[in-house]
Structures are given as structure tokens and as C-alpha cells.
Amino acid sequence: MTEILLDSAWLAFEPVNLLLVFVGAVLGTLFGATPGISATLTIALMVPVTFGMTPVHGLSFLGGAYCGAIYGGSISSILINVPGTPAAVATMMDGYELTKKGRAGFALGGAITASFFGGQIGTIVLLVAAPLVAAAALNIRSAEFFWIVVFAMSTVGAIGGGSVTKGLISAFIGLILGTVGTHPFTGSLRFTFGVQGLYEGFPVIVGIVGLFSISQVLYLCHGKGMDKQIDIPTVGSLWPGWVEIMKVKATYIRSAIIGTFVGVLPGAGADIASFIGRNEAHRFSRNPDEYGKGSYEAVVGSEAANNAVVGGSLVPMLTLGIPGNAVSAALIGGLLIHGMLPGPRLFTDQAHIIYPFILSLFAANLFFALAAFGGLKYLAKVVLIPQGVLASAVAILSVLGAYSYRNMIDDLWIMLFLGIVGYVLRRTGFPLAPIILGIILGPLAETNLERVMTIANARGMTLMGYFMSNTLTIVLMVMSIAALIYSVVREIRHQRSGKALMPLETD
Template sequence: MEDIFSGIGLAFSPYAIIAVICGVVGGIVVGALPGLSATMAVAILTPLSFGMTPAVSMAMLLGTYVGAVYGGSISAILIRTPGTPAACATIFDGYPMTQRGEAGKALGWAALGSCVGGMIGLFFLVVSAPLITRFALSFSAPEYFGLAIFGLSIIISVSGKHVTRGMISGAAGLLVATIGMDPIQGSTRFIFNSMDLLGGISLISALIGLFAVSEAFNSAETVMRESERIKQIINGLFPLWREIKGHAVLILKSAVIGTFIGALPGAGADIAAFVSYNEARRSSRTPEKFGTGFVDGVIAAETGNNAVTGGAMIPLLTLAIPGDAVTAVLLGALMIHGLKPGPMLMAENRDLVYSFFCSLFVGNLLLLVFGIGGIKVFTKVVALTKRLLVPIILILCVIGAYAVGNNLFDAKLALAFGVLGYLMQKADFPVAPLALAIILGPMAEVALRQSLIMNHGSWSILATRPISLGLLIIAALSIFFSIRQAQKENKKREAMRS
């Protein structure tokens, strides 16, 4: 018992508190800047933390982690730029809210959702880590295939009213994802003799291009017409308790989804955000409002992706297995400090583990503090006229894409995807399915081929394992119902017109 108290003491020491504050602030900045990811931030900070005590260094790194996952939502909401891939789903409703002048509301809910999601993830981490780990371990290639197919079925719900075009967009995304070296056999696909394409299409370049650069082009198109800047409402922003209660179920569901997906070693915050968004839409009474600036969309996406911070720590602490890319770096950080991650950590360094929990708690709380406190500052960004904002956004996008691998080719890719995204939107092709497919395509293909290799070429493995069969069935049902729902909505629209 004293371990717990001494652990709490470690986390609340002055150095640790300063460390977590710096981490959260740094993380938010890195998360908001497109191209710079949480993984990169934590990887850069890890060697610097070698000289600090484990409690202080983990406080800083954990703060950076939660800050970065939240930070992506700021640029996603304000300038339709996914600061991190996890913030992609936040764009769908966050940006339309900004266009209506409700950026403050979106940012406020994003902060609240991120904080609460992270807290709920932390709760599961503290209370039921071993149980969840057992569930996570039961996932192998067939289950990941099921998960990926279920994720791809989300394409239909993010297609809005253009389901056929959405599916084409998704198919295009799957094709784009195959560019590069075949992950199983190593032969090259679709690289047209370009060494630059050997590694495939950088996901961040594609996301930045499709969402942010294309929007910059849109702004360029309309900049002469829109004479007034959209006034952003910045009062009465903190969500009322009544409103929070009204969304309690949504928040809880998204957080649980995020925690579980975070606990899966092969899936991270981006997938969690999409799955939460999809589930929110599916179970909503007004699904047609999603994508038009409906706050539920922002809540679902942000709560889901931040819950991953707690969830991904679960396999890390119980088995020394990272739950996502950032926790992979944290694993290394723990080892650098001479700690032995895994079940022995709880036994030998109980106090440290509790100090990690406390640092996560403080970090999530700080998200709320900085997030809400910073709304006025953040919204000033969009107050800048489009004529000056567009060049800034374009530079940030290309530099961000470049920064991922120090390669100007990635920046050029982002520009190309920007043109593609712009043209697609002109032809009413939704862009989100393409993004989703690029994220999930590789997982689906690799998992399928791994499953077949494991099972000596028989497809039966997908049906004989309960979880993968279950996921595939859910995916099929989801596709069926989504298409039916889209048809119903289209008929309603037809009826309203005549």
C-alpha cells in the first residue's frame, strides 16, 4: 500500500509536475502541426530523458503522448488539417462547425472528450489491465482481417449521400495502399521505376494533401467572393453539465471502443477514432446530421482517439508489448532506465507504475485546462484573412509532409493528393473513404495473407475463429444497413424535392 502512496508522491513532485506540463504543451504543439507525429515527438524526447529519474521522464513522455493525440484536433477543426492521422475523423464534423462559426464549441468539446476519453482509458488500465490483455492476445491475423474489413465498411457511413462514389473512392485508396513493396513477398508493385515510391505512399502526405491542401485550394477559389470573415462564437463555451449528461452514453461508448482498440497491438488511435465515429453514427437518432457539423461526431472521434492512450498502455505494462507506435517508443524509454517492462514491473516497481498512472491523470486533466483555456487563442488563427492564411497553411502542409522522412518527394506527394482531393470534391467524390482505405488497406491485405499462410492456404480459418467470424458478420451487417440507410435518406431527399 505504501508503494501506491509513494508512487503518487513521485508523480506530484515539483520536477514531475513541471515535466508533465512541458510534455503536454509540447505534445499539443507537435500534434497540431501537420506532419509531426506523437511517435516522432516521443522518440526525440526519449534520449533526452536519460538523465532524469524514471518517474520524471515518464511524466514528460506520457504528457507528450496525450497532448499530441489531442493536439491534432486543433488544426483538424480550425483549418481542416489532420495534425496527426488520429485527428482525421475529427475533421468530418469539426471543420463544418468552424465554417458555421462554432469553432469554439468544437474545440471545447474536443478538449473535454479527449480528457474524459483518456481518463476512462486510464481507468481500464488501472482496474482491468490483465483481463483486457488476455482479450488483446487472442487477436491474431484472422481477427485483424475481420477488424480491417469492419473498418473498411465504415467507408459507407462516411460517404454521405454518394455511396457509389464513396466505394470507388475507397477502392482507389486500397489501390494506392498497394504501391510499394509487397509486405509479404518483397516484390515491388506499381512503383513505375521510381525509387521514391519504394516505400509506398506516405500516409501523412496523403492525409495532409487530401484534406488540408485541397481545402486550401477551395479557399483560393472562393476567396474573392467571401467578403466577410466568419465570426467565431467564443462565449458560453464550456459544455454545460446538462449537455455533458446528454452525451454521456456517447462518450462512454467511444472511450470503451478506444480503450479496446488501443489495447490491440496492431491498431492505434486513427482506427479508434474512425470506429468510434462510425458507431456513434450508427446508433444515433439523427445519422444524417453526421458530416454536416454535428457535435456528436467531434465528441466520438476525439474521445475514441484519446482513450487509446490508456488502452495502449495496457499491453505495455502487462506484457511489455506496445499497443501502438508511441508505446513502442515508451517501451524503449522504460528499458533505457533499467526498468523491466511487463508483469515484473508491477511486482518490482509498483510505486513507479502508480506514478505513471498519476502522470497520465494529470496529463489528461491538463488537456482540459489548456484546451479550454486556449480556445480564444486558437480561434484567433482563423480570424486571419484567407488571403494570408492560405499561404501559411500550404507551407505548413508541405513542410509537414517533408518532415516525416526528410524527403521533398513526400511534400510533392502531398501537393498531388491536394490536387486529387480538390478534383474529387468537384466531382462529388467523398475524400474520407480514400483516406480510410489507405489506413486500413495494408492491415487487411497483410492479415488475410498471414491467415492463409498460417492455415496452409485454407480460407476456413476466418470462419472457424469466433472473433474474426463475429467481426466479419458485423461488417457485413454494417454494410447492409448503411446502404439501406443511405437509400432511405436519398428517397427522403427525392420526396422533399418533388
């Protein structure tokens, strides 16, 4: 184990790799800071760039972009009261209040230090937990794996904001889209309508580019003309000082842990983590009255949580192939173009790629922090780009992303189709992350279920009888049902109390 880590450190921290991580982190920060471009979009648009790189270089570059994009959202939240990414909505409430008091630098410094700290904690957990989960996952059999997938899908509505019903409907739409393509056992074609590009099912990266980027392009077209004059406030000193940091050290640590945990859960991402991080900080705070009026602690509470999500979300993605949120679903695209399938085997067969990637995340967190401390004035300039320019540019970037994946013109039409579907669903309040989860997990669930049915048949057992013959399967079944009941109860309680659920956007 130590040998692998030492070898991996050489690969992760060699100059070229560090340079790529740096470029990824800075580009990610820029994209994240741009209102209208989320972390998911950032990764989806950058995956094709990694085509010609070695797997380690490509993944490290994308990892840098992931960390940078989640952090970058806070820049525009704090400076101009517009969230750069959905993950930075919670930061806006107190960050912008501080800016109004002329303390923008203080808030920005809090966001940088908290994002750095949260990111590193998440990465440490990833480095420790992922190999253990992967080792355990090697022994998982089809029946258990099927129920793990069902459990993952059933947690979609358990935490977070939007309506549980709509979340679950989205998940089912995703599962239905996941049935398109070649049947895993019989090889017959399903729902392809003669489109060659659909023979292998909806390609993940094209699906993400369509659902997230094209729907975002259409959203960006709502406005017209040049934006009103935006003034970037003066920033001042960014370093908050050890005294301020130590005063709220408990918040740094608590939110980092919350973020990591939320990251692991499928269907909940950085946007939800930052709200929970802020709420918990508020609950434990010695100065709860300051919240909403410009609290440094609140900024730390949300920002440490959202960057901790990065490490957490990669645990189930790398070890089981179950993405912890939409961004890590887009990262699966980065694995697939190098011919790597996420799952426990990555940690044995491709350890020389996965460990350098994980280690490079430590550098990524350092680099976005350094870039922000050194050049925030210049990074912040991206908020001046008019929406119309963004809309057109993201459209062309999406075409590049979708087309270069397989060099198929069909993918352009698949992208456009899913983009329109995504736009309509978003306008009617359906979350998009469960759809992409369904597209990825549907085929996984089906393959395993088919296998279980074959085995059960051969043993002369009914399917349910076979499921009931295994304790772990029963536990997973109970957990899935519990997650669903909990979600429904939570929604009913929220409806009765008439309180608005936290705003939910796709991250």
C-alpha cells in the same frame, strides 16, 4: 499493473512533459480554432516537430494537440458562425444562436466544460479498455486479424453522413494505393514506377499531409483577397455555473459515452460523433423546442461527444494498429517516427512509453480548458487570419511535414500527387478518411492473408475451408457482411425519404 501506472505517472507528470503537453494543447486549440485547419491537419503538420524529442515527450505533445484541436473548433463555431474544424459543425447551430442573443460566454463555457468532461471520460475508457484489448489481441491469429481488418473497412459506410457507395469506393482506392511498394512475401516491387520513395509503399505521414493538407490548401485558394472585416463579439463571463451544468448532467454523460463509442469505430470520427451526440441529446431533452434557437444543452451534447472521440479512437489504433479516425491515423505517423509499430505489443514491450502517453491526455484535457478559461480573448484572434495567408502557410508547413519525415525529395512529389487526387475526390464528394484507412490497413490485411494461405496450403485445406474452421472468424465474417447490408439499407432508406444526410467532411 499498479507499478507500471505509478512509474508512468512520474514520466507523464514531470515538469518538462507537462510543459510540452501544455504547449501542444494551446497550439492545438489555436490550429483547431482557425477555420480551414482540421484536427487531422494539426497532427499531420506537428508530427515532424516531435522528431528530436523522446517518444514520451513527442507523443504527449501530439496528444495535447489532438485534444486541443478538437476543442478549439468550437471557438470559431460559436463566435463567428464558421466551424473551426468539421467536428464543430454541430456545435455551430446552437452556439452561434446563443452568441446572437449576446450570450457567447455562456455557449463557450458550455463547450469548454463539455469538451473537458468528454475528453476525460474517453481517456478513462482508453486507460481501462486498451490493456484488456491488447491482452486479448496478443492471441489473435492471422485469419482472425484479416477479418478484423475487413470488418473495420466494411464499417466505413455504416454510420455517418456521406454516400455509402462513395465511402466504399474511397476505401477501395485506399486499398489499391496500399498495394504500392515491396510485396510483403516475395519482395518484388509493385506499382513503384521507379520512384525510390515508393519502395516501402506510400509513407503514412506523407500520404496524410498530401491528401488532407494539400487538398485543403487548394480549397483555401478558392477565395481571393482579404476577407471581409470580421468582428469578434464580446465574450463576457465564461463559467456557466454549477446550476446550469447540473441541469444537463445527463447530456454531459450520455454524449461522452456516445463519443467514446463512435471513436472506437473505424471510419467514424469526431464530426460524426458530435452530430450523433447532439441528436441523442435532442431526443432525450426536456426542452426539445429550444434546439436550433440557442440551447445550452445542444452545445454540450455535441462538444462532450467530439472530445470523447479522442480516447475512443486511440483504443483500436494503439492495440490493433487500426485507426479509429483520420486524426489517429495521423498519430500513427507520430509513433512510426520513433520506430514504434502500433499493435498489442506496445502494451508489453513499450509500456513505459504508452502508459505515460495515455496518462498525459488527462493533463491535456485540463490544460486546454485552463487556457480557454484564462485566455479565450487572445485564442479567438486566429479567426482574423485571411484565407490566402493560411493557404500559403499551410503549403509550406506541408512541405516541412512531408520532407522532414525521410529527407527525400520524392516525398514532395508523392505529397503533391496525393494532394491533387484528394482535391478532386473531395470536390466530387468522396470522403478522404477511408482512403487513408485503406493505405494503412491494406498491407496489414495482405500480410495476414498471405500467411493464412500458406498455412491453409500446408494443411491441404482450401482458404475458405480454413476460415470456416474457426468460430471467431465466422463471427467476424458475418459481422462484416451485416455491416455492409446495414449501410446499403440505410442509404436506400435515406434516398427514399429524400432527407439530406448529415453533412460529412473529413475530420
